[in-house]
Amino acid sequence: MMPNVAAFVLALAIVGLVVEMLRRKKLREKYAIWWLVVGIATLILAAFPQLLDVVARTVGIQLPSNLLFILSILMLLGVTLHLSWEISVVEDETRALAEEVAILRVQIENMTEQLPTAQKSRIENVEGHP
Amino acid sequence: MRTLESNRVLVIMPAWNEAACVGTTVAEVLALDEPYDVLVVNDGSTDQTAFEAAAAGAAVMNLPFNLGVGGAMRAGFKYADRLGYGQVIQVDADGQHDPRNIREVLNGLASADISIGARFADRGDYAVSGPRKWAMKLLAFVLSRLAKTPLTDVTSGFRAANRRAIAQYLDHYPAEYLGDTIDSLVVAIRSGLKVTQVPVEMRPRQGGTPSHHPIKAAVYLGRSFFALAFALTRKRSHLSLSIPATAGQK
Numbered sequence: 103m104m105p106n107v108a109a110f111v112l113a114l115a116i117v118g119l120v121v122e123m124l125r126r127k128k129l130r131e132k133y134a135i136w137w138l139v140v141g142i143a144t145l146i147l148a149a150f151p152q153l154l155d156v157v158a159r160t161v162g163i164q165l166p167s168n169l170l171f172i173l174s175i176l177m178l179l180g181v182t183l184h185l186s187w188e189i190s191v192v193e194d195e196t197r198a199l200a201e202e203v204a205i206l207r208v209q210i211e212n213m214t215e216q217l218p219t220a221q222k223s224r225i226e227n228v229e230g231h232p
Numbered sequence: 233m234r235t236l237e238s239n240r241v242l243v244i245m246p247a248w249n250e251a252a253c254v255g256t257t258v259a260e261v262l263a264l265d266e267p268y269d270v271l272v273v274n275d276g277s278t279d280q281t282a283f284e285a286a287a288a289g290a291a292v293m294n295l296p297f298n299l300g301v302g303g304a305m306r307a308g309f310k311y312a313d314r315l316g317y318g319q320v321i322q323v324d325a326d327g328q329h330d331p332r333n334i335r336e337v338l339n340g341l342a343s344a345d346i347s348i349g350a351r352f353a354d355r356g357d358y359a360v361s362g363p364r365k366w367a368m369k370l371l372a373f374v375l376s377r378l379a380k381t382p383l384t385d386v387t388s389g390f391r392a393a394n395r396r397a398i399a400q401y402l403d404h405y406p407a408e409y410l411g412d413t414i415d416s417l418v419v420a421i422r423s424g425l426k427v428t429q430v431p432v433e434m435r436p437r438q439g440g441t442p443s444h445h446p447i448k449a450a451v452y453l454g455r456s457f458f459a460l461a462f463a464l465t466r467k468r469s470h471l472s473l474s475i476p477a478t479a480g481q482k
Contacts, residue, residue, distance in 0.1 A: 200295055201295070205314065208311065
């Protein structure tokens with residue numbers, strides 16, 4: 103079987119994009135790792151299409167393309183689960199920060215109330231009170 | 233930082249768009265014989281809640297966006313902990329909880345870490361029916377078994393906590409739906425805190441309408457099971473149980 107040039111170019115583009123995003127710090131390493139794995143796997147398969155047949159036969163899948171579908175679905179599942187988990191962590195951290203900010207604001211307001219008037223107006227200007 | 237004697241009591245009032253009644257409720261609490269401090273946690277309201285609360289004489293904590301009752305309470309507990317309050321009590325801003333019962337609910341802390349002002353305990357005429365009632369019955373049954381003391385109204389928000397309970401809440405106080413009542417209670421009990429209940433009467437809400445829709449009630453039933461199931465499998469907090477019920481001055 104001939105190497106699939108279109109698939110190879112596509113995979114190369116994906117890997118290139120991920121590496122570039124990493125380089126520009128647009129993508130954190132922990133997210134990039136998934137996409138690098140996919141890109142490199144696609145690169146290998148595009149270069150050696152017969153590899154897919156060999157693997158499919160050894161795991162007992164009749165149609166090699168089905169192996170490809172199963173792997174892609176599993177991989178997308180993994181990515182979405184990872185993102186859900188990460189966003190839960192971020193949400194928790196945001197909550198904690200919101201609580202912290204609210205407490206600090208009450209405390210600042212309490213403190214400014216106890217200050218003499220001249221100082222008070224200066225601080226309120228800095229604070230940007232509505 | 234202000235230093236407070238640890239016998240001060242903080243009344244925490246989570247409020248989300250409660251401008252219509254928060255002022256009256258705050259004023260009622262401040263008019264009591266006991267000198268309670270009132271903290272209104274303004275949970276990202278878009279109305280005049282913060283203004284009304286401050287005008288009535290409460291300290292107001294403005295959350296930058298809506299966090300839900302659980303999130304608002306957690307912020308309130310953090311505040312109480314930092315300022316060294318010895319006891320806190322949660323009171324609804326909508327006036328359902330009668331401020332005159334605050335003393336009674338706080339008295340429950342004499343023998344426990346968490347004291348719940350309960351609706352069904354032979355007082356008042358609070359009635360629910362259908363799936364919501366079954367859910368409440370079942371939750372009450374399971375939690376009574378866990379706590380080894382009869383609890384009839386585990387979803388009541390009218391509850392008081394001492395320093396030990398505050399410390400446990402800060403470790404685990406889920407912000408999810410029902411997390412502030414069921415989940416937090418289950419984990420508190422499993423972490424070794426003592427719970428008791430005090431019968432109180434609930435007043436009709438002064439604004440808004442309670443949901444009696446059957447589908448909403450069924451959803452409530454499902455979500456409470458969900459919350460309960462997860463709470464029962466969560467890991468307990470490892471408290472330094474050395475914190476005595478009435479800690480010294482901070």
